[in-house]
Amino acid sequence: ALPREMNAEQRLELVEDFIQSEIGSKYPYQFAIHNPKAMDGNDQPHVHLMFNERLQDGIARDPEQYFKRYNGKNPERGGAKKDNTGKSYQERKTDIKDLRQRWADLCNSHLEKHQIDSRIDMRSYKEQGIDKEPEKKLLPSQAKNPEIREALQQSRTAHKELVGLDLGDPKKDLQDLKDSPISDKEIKQGIESFKADFDSFKQLALEQYKEQQKLEREQQKTMNFKGMSR
Numbered sequence: 107a108l109p110r111e112m113n114a115e116q117r118l119e120l121v122e123d124f125i126q127s128e129i130g131s132k133y134p135y136q137f138a139i140h141n142p143k144a145m146d147g148n149d150q151p152h153v154h155l156m157f158n159e160r161l162q163d164g165i166a167r168d169p170e171q172y173f174k175r176y177n178g179k180n181p182e183r184g185g186a187k188k189d190n191t192g193k194s195y196q197e198r199k200t201d202i203k204d205l206r207q208r209w210a211d212l213c214n215s216h217l218e219k220h221q222i223d224s225r226i227d228m229r230s231y232k233e234q235g236i237d238k239e240p241e242k243k244l245l246p247s248q249a250k251n252p253e254i255r256e257a258l259q260q261s262r263t264a265h266k267e268l269v270g271l272d273l274g275d276p277k278k279d280l281q282d283l284k285d286s287p288i289s290d291k292e293i294k295q296g297i298e299s300f301k302a303d304f305d306s307f308k309q310l311a312l313e314q315y316k317e318q319q320k321l322e323r324e325q326q327k328t329m330n331f332k333g334m335s336r
Contacts, residue, residue, distance in 0.1 A: 112216070116216065119216070124209060133162065135156060140152055161188075163186060241258070244258075257320045257324060
């Protein structure tokens, strides 16, 4: 994903900077930047970057020879040498995680360069200390389903409203209210106001839960249908 806050030229600059720092002239690559509309109606810019981890050694090879086995004694007779051999699964996993972090650092430096306040963070909600369940990944067919799209949008809207509610510390607020030099009538009004806010919070939480359940049911229906069609 590319920051929607950037314009087309800034996104291209970011992608080219990333390619230069990570690939350079080591590997052959291709990329394409797309910018469809997201579910919220705004831009959804992203880049498709494809590269092969066979080293470019200056030897001219046609596509058929390029992917053949490397010939150490006579490199010109074999394919290009792979650059990822000998690594364990854990090493490859660590490499990918490090790559994601380098992307985040580079992206944030470009955002700062263009005086854009937004930042990206490749860590999970749990790693960031955020008490929130991540959204389930949608299949392309599910993302096009109007009912699933609507349920997801409503769930996101409800969550934003929940986050925007600042209920503070209910126990402390009630105690402060009782300890303050105000009349019983004002205390009663304050308690009623607090209860109204809390009821609103519960209602929004319930709506978000219902929308999440609806989304999961629609996803399950789509998956069941695909299984039957096979």
